[in-house]
Amino acid sequence: MSPRAAARLESLGLKDVYDYVAGKADWGSFGLPIEGRRDSATRVAAHTRTDVPACGLGDRLSEACERVRDAGWDTCFVVDKRRVVLGRLGRSALARDGDTSVEEAMTPGPSTVRPSFGLDEAVQRMQAQNLTSLPVTRSDGVLVGVLRREDAEQALTRSGGH
Amino acid sequence: MFGSTGRKVGGKVFAILVKGKLLVKLRKDASTPWLNPARVTLRPRPRSAKSRRSEMPTPIDRDEVQRLLDNGAQLVEVLPEAEYEDEHLPGAISIPLKTLDTETAQRLERERAVIVYCYDYQ
Numbered sequence: 001m002s003p004r005a006a007a008r009l010e011s012l013g014l015k016d017v018y019d020y021v022a023g024k025a026d027w028g029s030f031g032l033p034i035e036g037r038r039d040s041a042t043r044v045a046a047h048t049r050t051d052v053p054a055c056g057l058g059d060r061l062s063e064a065c066e067r068v069r070d071a072g073w074d075t076c077f078v079v080d081k082r083r084v085v086l087g088r089l090g091r092s093a094l095a096r097d098g099d100t101s102v103e104e105a106m107t108p109g110p111s112t113v114r115p116s117f118g119l120d121e122a123v124q125r126m127q128a129q130n131l132t133s134l135p136v137t138r139s140d141g142v143l144v145g146v147l148r149r150e151d152a153e154q155a156l157t158r159s160g161g162h
Numbered sequence: 163m164f165g166s167t168g169r170k171v172g173g174k175v176f177a178i179l180v181k182g183k184l185l186v187k188l189r190k191d192a193s194t195p196w197l198n199p200a201r202v203t204l205r206p207r208p209r210s211a212k213s214r215r216s217e218m219p220t221p222i223d224r225d226e227v228q229r230l231l232d233n234g235a236q237l238v239e240v241l242p243e244a245e246y247e248d249e250h251l252p253g254a255i256s257i258p259l260k261t262l263d264t265e266t267a268q269r270l271e272r273e274r275a276v277i278v279y280c281y282d283y284q
Contacts, residue, residue, distance in 0.1 A: 001240055001241065001259050001280040001281075002240055002278045002279050002280040003219070003221075004259060005238070005240035005257075005259045005262055005278045005280070006219035006278050007218070007219060008259070008262050009219075009262070009267060009270075009276060009278065010219055012262075012263075012264060012267045013267075013272070014267065014270065014272055014276055015272070016274070016275040016276065017219040017220070017275075017276050017278065018219060018220050018221075018222045018226070018227075018230060018235070018275060018276065018277045018278070019219045019220065019221045019222065019277075019278055019279070020222055020223075020224070020227050020277050020278070020279035021221045021222070021223075021279075021283060022223065022224065022282060022283065023279045023280050023281045023282040023283070024239070024249065024250065024251055024279060024280075024281060024282075025281050025282040026224055026282065027224060027227075027251055027279075028249070030224060032224075032251075033252055034249045034250070034251070034252075035249070035250055035251070035252050035254075036246070036247055036248050036249040036250050037247055037248050037249070038248050038249045039249070
């Protein structure tokens with residue numbers, strides 16, 4: 001639609017016309033602000049905890065456990081140098097004994113949601129799948145943080161949407 | 163020819179260009195010391211993809227959107243109004259594609275850049 005609109009504007013005599021081809025889906029998926037009835041407050045981004053710990057593939061699991069414990073979390077994400085998510089260490093992985101690598105212990109390729117994902121949809125998903133949290137990544141795979149179910153449900157209750 | 167340059171293309175074929183665009187190709191005939199006008203061909207050079215692109219609105223990415231907005235560009239969502247009301251980029255105005263005409267385009271300032279967008283790659 002936007003290419004046609006851009007072409008039409010040029011036919012109407014406007015000279016300096018640009019087409020943001022990827023559109024508002026791209027904008028929102030990168031966690032950038034959105035206005036309207038379904039504004040940023042109704043989306044996952046506004047309620048995402050960004051202080052979730054992260055570690056690298058080459059780290060030892062014992063190091064990751066210590067980092068998670070010090071941060072007061074029960075999960076950790078495995079990321080590369082650009083913070084692109086490679087895997088997740090959940091409670092069972094963090095409870096493993098022995099000197100093993102993060103790469104061996106992690107669950108690779110966890111499902112994630114975008115910052116623009118609707119808060120109400122996120123709560124429905126967590127309730128349906130009995131999840132306590134959802135990882136949030138941008139469209140380029142970079143970790144934004146974690147949406148905790150309790151935070152999401154409280155936010156929905158406050159907004160009257162639950 | 164005025165403003166033209168001659169260029170030997172290869173062998174016995176000569177090309178005459180005007181402003182860099184091929185106008186005429188001439189072949190040197192063995193029977194004449196110079197170019198045989200009977201073999202004149204007019205073959206305009208096909209437009210390259212690059213020159214075709216320069217005549218089309220410029221596609222841009224998210225970073226370029228932000229840069230243009232910082233420089234005062236106008237932002238237009240071309241989806242139906244209800245979708246605009248649901249969500250839109252900050253500062254965007256709504257001009258649905260179906261309503262885009264001379265009158266609605268007057269809402270835009272011609273001396274400023276205009277960025278249009280819809281939902282995604284539609």
